[in-house]
Amino acid sequence: MPRLQVIPADYANGTLEPRGLFETAVRGVWLEIGFGAGEHLAAMAKAHPDVGFIGCEPFINGVARLLVEVEQNGLDNVRIVVDDAGLLLDCLATDSIDRAFLLFPDPWPKRRHNKRRFIGPNNIAAMARVLVTGAHWRMATDHRDYCRWMLDHMTTAPDFGWLARRPGDWRIRPEDWPPTRYESKGIEAGRPPVFLSFERLSPNQVKDAP
Numbered sequence: 001m002p003r004l005q006v007i008p009a010d011y012a013n014g015t016l017e018p019r020g021l022f023e024t025a026v027r028g029v030w031l032e033i034g035f036g037a038g039e040h041l042a043a044m045a046k047a048h049p050d051v052g053f054i055g056c057e058p059f060i061n062g063v064a065r066l067l068v069e070v071e072q073n074g075l076d077n078v079r080i081v082v083d084d085a086g087l088l089l090d091c092l093a094t095d096s097i098d099r100a101f102l103l104f105p106d107p108w109p110k111r112r113h114n115k116r117r118f119i120g121p122n123n124i125a126a127m128a129r130v131l132v133t134g135a136h137w138r139m140a141t142d143h144r145d146y147c148r149w150m151l152d153h154m155t156t157a158p159d160f161g162w163l164a165r166r167p168g169d170w171r172i173r174p175e176d177w178p179p180t181r182y183e184s185k186g187i188e189a190g191r192p193p194v195f196l197s198f199e200r201l202s203p204n205q206v207k208d209a210p
């Protein structure tokens, strides 16, 4: 585990160049925030051996599950932050992440707790800083109010454009997007998931109307 673990406190703000975390050259670095038990991250790392993956998850049981997958499949393209994603975002270099995933984040349903949701102006700005222009940020939720919240925040953020063109684009999980435990839980409970993909726009790109 020490070889795989990235400790944000080891890096000053903006100094972590994530490509340097991997022993062999990678064509890009993809970040998953709150990977849970790690099934999406492990499947992606298997499918894309030439990409470096950073997974961020403070829940130690989930980290242990991912480590089993990493070990059993000999994945050498995975690195793990066992901490709050905010700390990682602070230390990452600008324009250093090529794709990001935020799948079924905690919905914090009570109105007085809404501010704890990962999606909010500060984290959106932090993600905009670390994502390269053209990078895709995929997110999913089975919580109707959080879906509205995500869309409200992301479609009004100047740095991101929503990639959906037709209902199937957000209702149907793309084939190259592995399912997760929380997606299954939502479906079993009668809460259909939504799959939202956004693009990091270039500074002078004109944003489509939401």
Ligand SMILES: C[S@@+](CC[C@H](N)C(=O)[O-])C[C@H]1O[C@@H](n2cnc3c(N)ncnc32)[C@H](O)[C@@H]1O
Binding pocket: 033, 034, 035, 036, 037, 056, 057, 058, 059, 062, 083, 084, 085, 086, 102, 103, 104, 105, 106, 118, 180, 181, 182, 183
């Ligand atoms: C509802 S679970 C979803 C897990 C997984 N993505 C899935 O779809 O099965 C949300 C996960 O986000 C993690 N999490 C919550 N806040 C976080 C943060 N600030 N940084 C990183 N992970 C976080 C939690 O520990 C939890 O495992």
